[in-house]
Amino acid sequence: MPTDLTLYLAAPRGFCAGVDRAIKIVEMAIEKWGAPVYVRHEIVHNKFVVDGLRAKGAVFVEELDDCPADRPVIFSAHGVPKSVPAEAARREMVFVDATCPLVSKVHIEAERHHQNGLQMVMIGHAGHPETLGTMGQLPQGEVLLVETVADVAGIAPRDPAKLAFITQTTLSVDDTADIVAALKARFPAIIGPHKEDICYATTNRQEAVKAIAPKIDALLVIGAPNSSNSKRLVEVGRAAGCGYAQLVQRADDIDWRALGALKAVGVTAGASAPEVLVNEVIDAFRARFDVTVDLVETARENVEFKVPRVLREPA
Numbered sequence: 001m002p003t004d005l006t007l008y009l010a011a012p013r014g015f016c017a018g019v020d021r022a023i024k025i026v027e028m029a030i031e032k033w034g035a036p037v038y039v040r041h042e043i044v045h046n047k048f049v050v051d052g053l054r055a056k057g058a059v060f061v062e063e064l065d066d067c068p069a070d071r072p073v074i075f076s077a078h079g080v081p082k083s084v085p086a087e088a089a090r091r092e093m094v095f096v097d098a099t100c101p102l103v104s105k106v107h108i109e110a111e112r113h114h115q116n117g118l119q120m121v122m123i124g125h126a127g128h129p130e131t132l133g134t135m136g137q138l139p140q141g142e143v144l145l146v147e148t149v150a151d152v153a154g155i156a157p158r159d160p161a162k163l164a165f166i167t168q169t170t171l172s173v174d175d176t177a178d179i180v181a182a183l184k185a186r187f188p189a190i191i192g193p194h195k196e197d198i199c200y201a202t203t204n205r206q207e208a209v210k211a212i213a214p215k216i217d218a219l220l221v222i223g224a225p226n227s228s229n230s231k232r233l234v235e236v237g238r239a240a241g242c243g244y245a246q247l248v249q250r251a252d253d254i255d256w257r258a259l260g261a262l263k264a265v266g267v268t269a270g271a272s273a274p275e276v277l278v279n280e281v282i283d284a285f286r287a288r289f290d291v292t293v294d295l296v297e298t299a300r301e302n303v304e305f306k307v308p309r310v311l312r313e314p315a
């Protein structure tokens with residue numbers, strides 16, 4: 001007899017509006033211009049999604065130099081430094097920018113502060129494509145990066161009275177609040193965003209994890225190891241008291257032995273993980289347990305972003 005297990009399914013989870021739009025952009029570009037269409041960097045951080053688009057005719061490259069000038073190129077949802085579209089335009093390439101509008105909003109904020117003579121502090125993860133893209137909106141030295149509260153003590157701005165901060169969109173809401181508090185304590189004049197830079201999808205997915213954490217023995221986050229918002233969900237689960245919280249790309253990655261005897265498990269998915277992988281994980285539990293699925297919904301989302309006009313026009 002299989003043992004009973006309650007599977008708490010977090011909602012919202014999985015695809016956000018920015019990821020949905022980025023995938024549509026690649027699909028519509030292939031439809032419009034035929035294959036191959038080049039994509040600079042993984043369009044979104046998910047192998048399943050990338051492999052699916054590759055099968056349809058997308059070619060993923062890391063740099064613009066890897067794209068032939070006579071094929072269209074798409075820039076990923078994470079955003080790109082200003083130099084990238086500038087170079088594509090110089091080479092007279094057809095390009096479509098799939099940067100999430102909520103990342104573009106941060107780029108515009110940075111630009112506006114720069115024009116007003118402020119130096120920027122960016123709270124983000126070094127090396128992440130979104131951080132590189134956002135820092136690359138301004139000339140070198142105009143954006144100081146901090147990753148932790150400890151980093152705040154180490155930065156040396158030009159003029160401590162002329163500073164503003166921005167953040168990566170996929171950070172931990174709670175960790176970021178601590179870093180912002182440290183920034184405000186050291187630089188009382190620092191200006192923050194009018195509206196939080198951490199996006200609605202990141203915030204909502206973290207809230208849902210906090211709601212299920214007290215009920216579960218283990219949390220599985222479906223997402224890629226390079227997906228920032230997915231990794232944050234694991235951390236949020238642990239911080240909310242869940243002793244076992246793991247990132248899995250799909251059902252095959254589940255370490256059943258480490259999970260041990262379970263009565264309740266939580267399942268969520270990062271913003272770039274498709275629902276088909278969530279269903280795969282639920283099926284894997286159903287194969288081993290007598291599963292009752294309990295949906296824990298902490299918010300409803302109805303955000304949608306239009307694809308760029310060039311793709312809405314006929315070829």
Ligand code: SF4
Pocket residue numbers: 016017018019077100101102103169170199200201202229271
């Ligand atoms: S996680 Fe947020 S910022 Fe990133 S693509 Fe999704 S909606 Fe946009």
